[in-house]
Amino acid sequence: MAAAEGSPSGTPGPPTPVPTVPEDCGSDDAHAVGRSPLAVLRQVVAACACPELLGSPAMPEAARHRARSILREMDAGNIGGYNHQHRALGVPTRVARFLERRDGGVPCHPRNVVLCSGTASILPFVVSLVVDEAAAQPTGVLVPVPGPPLHRAAVGLAGAVAVPYPLAEEQGWGVDGETVRRALRRARARCHPKVFCVVNPGDPTGHVLSRQNMEDIIRLAAEENLLLLADEVQQERAFLPGRPFLSFKRVLWEMGAPLASTVQLVSFYSLSKSVAGESGFRAGFLELVNVEESVMLPFQLAQSIPRPCVLGRILLDLLMDPPDEGDPIQQALEEHRQGLHHDLARNARRVQEVLGRVPGIRCHPVQGGARAFPRIQLPPHALRRAQALGLEPDVFFCQKLREATGITLAPGSQFGQPEGTHHLGLSLLLPAETLERVLLALTRFHAAFLRDFS
Known part of the structure; x- marks a missing residue:
């Protein structure tokens, strides 16, 4: 992921923030769960919105060149028109x-x-x-x-x-x-x-x-x-x-x-x-x-x-319409793409490795997309408690997880699921350090949940 964050001119990007657990760890919103945007795309958009930046040495020349090309297609060279x-x-x-x-x-x-x-x-x-x-x-x-x-x-x-x-x-x-x-x-x-x-x-x-x-x-x-x-x-x-x-x-x-x-x-x-x-x-x-x-x-x-x-x-x-091969913007895009695929594949493997060892949790291998969808076993007493509260069982589980750990996952009932089964939506877009903390908290909580409601 780090390879995609710097500007195409080679100037360093913003410092990497200390990883924190985002509010929603089941989201497929890349930036909301902690992934960094591709700087050069934002730079081109910024230069189109504020043409004064086209003369700024702080803006990489590749971004300025692309912004000029885009503005030439705009009515009167301005993004403010209907275009x-x-x-x-x-x-x-x-x-x-x-x-x-x-x-x-x-x-x-x-x-x-x-x-x-x-x-x-x-x-x-x-x-x-x-x-x-x-x-x-x-x-x-x-x-x-x-x-x-x-x-x-x-x-x-x-x-x-x-x-x-x-x-x-x-x-x-x-x-x-x-x-x-x-x-x-x-x-x-x-x-x-x-x-x-x-x-x-x-x-x-x-x-x-x-x-x-x-x-x-x-x-x-x-x-x-x-x-x-x-x-x-x-x-x-x-x-x-x-x-x-x-x-x-x-x-x-x-x-x-x-x-x-x-x-x-x-x-x-x-x-x-x-x-x-x-x-x-x-x-x-x-x-x-x-x-x-x-x-x-x-x-x-x-x-x-x-x-x-x-x-x-x-x-x-x-x-x-990426630029020609060898263009700095094209290189940054390709590095960003490779980083995304690497991170998703690594996170999918870790989810499979960790949750595959946990009694009461099953997770099919993930091949694409931004989420894993593990199936969780919930004891009968928990099902009865959820029913008494008027909640879906996996919603009840997720509420208890959030109360105990501060981690929010997406209950499977939010997406629909086969009758009698219960699942969790877990984001694969999380930074690796954050995912490890989430997996550790989830496995410990699930074990405690099974004991408390057995």
Whole structure:
């Protein structure tokens, strides 16, 4: 991580703070749990916002050069305008080139790229486009369990009905086709399923789907005539060389006709979960693949689509269109990416090593994403106490953990989980020293909790 913190000119970055335990140790917000931002990205954005810095020797020349290039694309060289051309053509064009590089040359047209202010703001809009309010049955949307709470909330906001399908915990949290079909059959009594939402890499489960599993999902979507929503916002956090991230678009394309030209797909990318982890700038995009014109049109016409602010757009643009090989900004980005993957892989191993030795805790290997999702055993007396308090058992456990140690983890019920099981969401973005303190406190507390409630 340290290699990514200095400026590209070689001047030292800010001193490393003494590690402290953050308020929320279950978060996937990189900076909130203690990771340092990439200085050069902030420097470019600062110079765009305050052009006086373009003449400051305190600003690295690589950052100033890039800021000048960006400002030349702005109306009157100023970020204060609407800058429609930058939003409608400049950034989407560079996003399309990024996607082509990512997917091994699979073509992408800028027209199919829609900028947004993050997944949370655009997902309800996307789902609403397939909702028929005059239909006899409400629209159903398949959502994974466990999965991001955002999806269930977005479905409700769009006026649709969430249809949960459980992930296969014993198979590494994969998507089992027969389980999804059973969920569809049961759901058709109360709704008309039209959308199939898949999260890859998984959150909070930390799995990365295999190509075979993705092909099965695509075939199922085609058989059931479902719009496939691919939440791929954690894609840059897939850290195992043996299980690389593959986009649904690439797999769909490589499956060939007729699926490659008929399955409708919408995929999502977010600056918050990118290698930069810049959640506060609120920027992202979605790509539309094989989407029919009636669905495309609202994206082109609607003024209500939440768009990213100019600074968020600039930061997104920096990640999409890195400078040439050997450029200081490119080098800093690559070092930052390598540092992120190294830290995630190391933390995943440590969680597996430590919790794997603890009676009453199980944790499947993590392949990507920002969280581990260990399963914890809770004694019957604790379950009864939680019920008496009107709490989910894992919420009760997390409350007791916070009272005893000051550490906050995410209860599994926040994401949904198989009935009768209890889990914890633990951030893999924590600095190594902090993670060790959290693991030590968790293992000691769990042992005491089992004794107290046995």
